[in-house]
Amino acid sequence: MIPGSNRDHPTFVRSFGYALEGFVTAVTTERNIKVQLCVGAAAVVAGVVLRIDALSWVLVVLCIGLVIFAELVNTAIEAIVDLATQELHPLAKRAKDIAAASVFTLSITAAVVGVIVFARAIALY
Numbered sequence: 248m249i250p251g252s253n254r255d256h257p258t259f260v261r262s263f264g265y266a267l268e269g270f271v272t273a274v275t276t277e278r279n280i281k282v283q284l285c286v287g288a289a290a291v292v293a294g295v296v297l298r299i300d301a302l303s304w305v306l307v308v309l310c311i312g313l314v315i316f317a318e319l320v321n322t323a324i325e326a327i328v329d330l331a332t333q334e335l336h337p338l339a340k341r342a343k344d345i346a347a348a349s350v351f352t353l354s355i356t357a358a359v360v361g362v363i364v365f366a367r368a369i370a371l372y
């Protein structure tokens with residue numbers, strides 16, 4: 248529900264538009280997400296060059312999507328915390344640090360998957 252609006256839900260097309268707006272805002276304002284998109288693009292290029300198999304593509308695409316997803320959620324949590332308080336607060340620190348840790352955990356997981364997938368692809372090339 249949008250504050251000040253008498254409609255419960257925006258239309259499907261508008262919801263998609265807001266989601267796109269959120270994605271563009273995150274990409275233009277957050278340095279980390281730009282880096283993650285570049286690493287993802289590099290993994291796709293490497294996948295094409297090394298002709299990885301279908302299962303490897305599933306793993307690569309899942310890892311890219313999950314890392315971007317976690318970064319978007321982390322960015323949203325940062326915005327909510329900043330909206331809730333402009334002061335230093337231990338709970339604000341805890342929320343932001345744990346949200347950042349979720350991105351870090353997925354990034355390490357994706358890196359390990361990437362090493363396994365591409366090391367195997369290079370060995371078979």
Ligand SMILES: Nc1ncnc2c1ncn2[C@@H]1O[C@H](COP(=O)(O)OP(=O)(O)OP(=O)(O)O)[C@@H](O)[C@H]1O
Nearest residue numbers: 279321325332333334335336337339340343344347
């Ligand atoms: N209101 C606050 N109270 C206490 N600590 C805070 C607060 N805001 C930020 N911090 C601390 O500063 C760190 C960086 O916060 P910031 O909002 O700058 O995130 P960021 O550097 O933009 O994160 P990212 O790199 O993921 O975008 C947080 O992880 C937290 O430890």
